Amino acid sequence: MNARHKTSTEAAHRVVILGAGYAGMAAAVQLAGRVKRREGVRVTVVNAQERFTERMRLHMTATGQQLAELSVPELLEGTGARFVRGWVTAVDPDARTVRIDDERVLHYDTLVYGLGGVAGTSAVPGVEDHAYTLSSAQDAELLADRLARLSNGNGSKPTVVVAGSGLTGVESAAEIAERHPELNVVLLGRQEPGAAMSPKAKAHVRAALDRLGVRVRVGADVVKVLPDGVELAGGQSIAADAVLWTSGTQISPLAARAGLTVDERGRIVTDAALRSVSHPEVYAIGDAAAIRQGYGVMHGTCQGGMPTGVHAALSIDRVLKGRRPKPFRFGYYHTPVSLGRGDAVVQFTRPDDSPRRFCLTGRTAVRYKETVTASPWPTYGRMKKMPASGAFWPRGGRFTRVRRAK
Ligand SMILES: Cc1cc2nc3c(=O)[nH]c(=O)nc-3n(C[C@H](O)[C@H](O)[C@H](O)COP(=O)(O)OP(=O)(O)OC[C@H]3O[C@@H](n4cnc5c(N)ncnc54)[C@H](O)[C@@H]3O)c2cc1C
16 A cells, blocks of 8 residues: 555556545545645545535525535645546445446545435335435425425415424524424424533523424424325324424445445444444545444534544555554534524533533524534635644544554
8 A cells, every 4th residue: 555656657546535525525635635746646536516515504505595606626626636526326345446327437546435424214104205305405405495385375374394303403493494484393303402412502492493483392203204294103193294304314325235344324334543444445434434432433423524534534644655544533522503593502512422511502602603614615725725734623532542543
């Protein structure tokens, strides 16, 4: 793997990065910046679309709000990384190839897998046929169309059910209720909204949902989605003109099909340096990776995903220079949650993601949340100019102290 001594006549070391989401972009910009002036390393980024998907804002897209046009190939310009637009359909770790749109084949020496995850639609019957999701910008736009049509309809107040009372469900229910006061919004879930937050933050979430007129139903287990509503465990049905499914996360079966070791949710199991435990030439980052820290396996967030991308890039760079990669260490520090455009709550956390007592609410929290949500793109821009600027994140103290990667 040592690319130091490669001359221009030798084949370059090919690094292929799959997915230009929050984690993949961090890996791409960071790695391209570090190997830019070195011969013998070629970085290629593959993504389904040229436009960067601001996944953290998809509940805004779903309510018809226009987002900035952020172009992945434009951001990569000048970094030396090549952009390939296409849908990855297969990875073959034996041949070290990636198949795109079933036709094109890319060869790699090192692969970075950052294809993220989508809403968990396969566990409950009817979700795939009848529910909307926030899995992609296109899915969110479909919901936006539906909500606009419901809002313009005549007659009784249409009902939108948001299934799943996790943070995506909370943000979506609040956003829909604020943007479409002419709709009934029902938030259904097993747990109280903001269940993992401190009592103060949780109370603020509940008060905001009440103020926006969201009807919250806790202890509700949706067992089926129907064309015109949902069925709950126990047999009760709730009529709905649209159902948004936010419950659970599903990982693409590509990694499992490729024979990479995955966990029970299909995420690639990594070692401390973020390499696949079964195929060390494959690095896994972001939501698609099962990364163990002292507090357990990391859960999918942008705050953790971007550091995984940066770390994979640093590890690849070290290995290419003949050095050992360092272990990845990360501790959570906050959970910012929007409650429409005019309110938010920011729960500060310990490195293991348990809530601290301190939280922000109201306008201060709105400003904080917006700063955080808007920050990835300018961060990539800064990393492009100064790769070292993106290499710092909270390490999580005693929670993430691990032995060195081998
Ligand atoms: C509404 C909402 C709000 C959120 N709010 C927050 C928040 O406030 N804070 C936070 O930390 N996290 C938040 N999250 C979670 C966060 O968005 C994810 O954890 C993050 O996007 C994961 O980054 P990633 O790079 O792993 O995957 P993604 O950002 O999903 O990127 C994956 C990329 O791979 C592409 N891709 C996927 N499959 C293929 C394929 N087969 N071929 C080609 N390309 C493919 C996708 O198009 C995408 O560009 C939120 C999520 C949602 C839905």
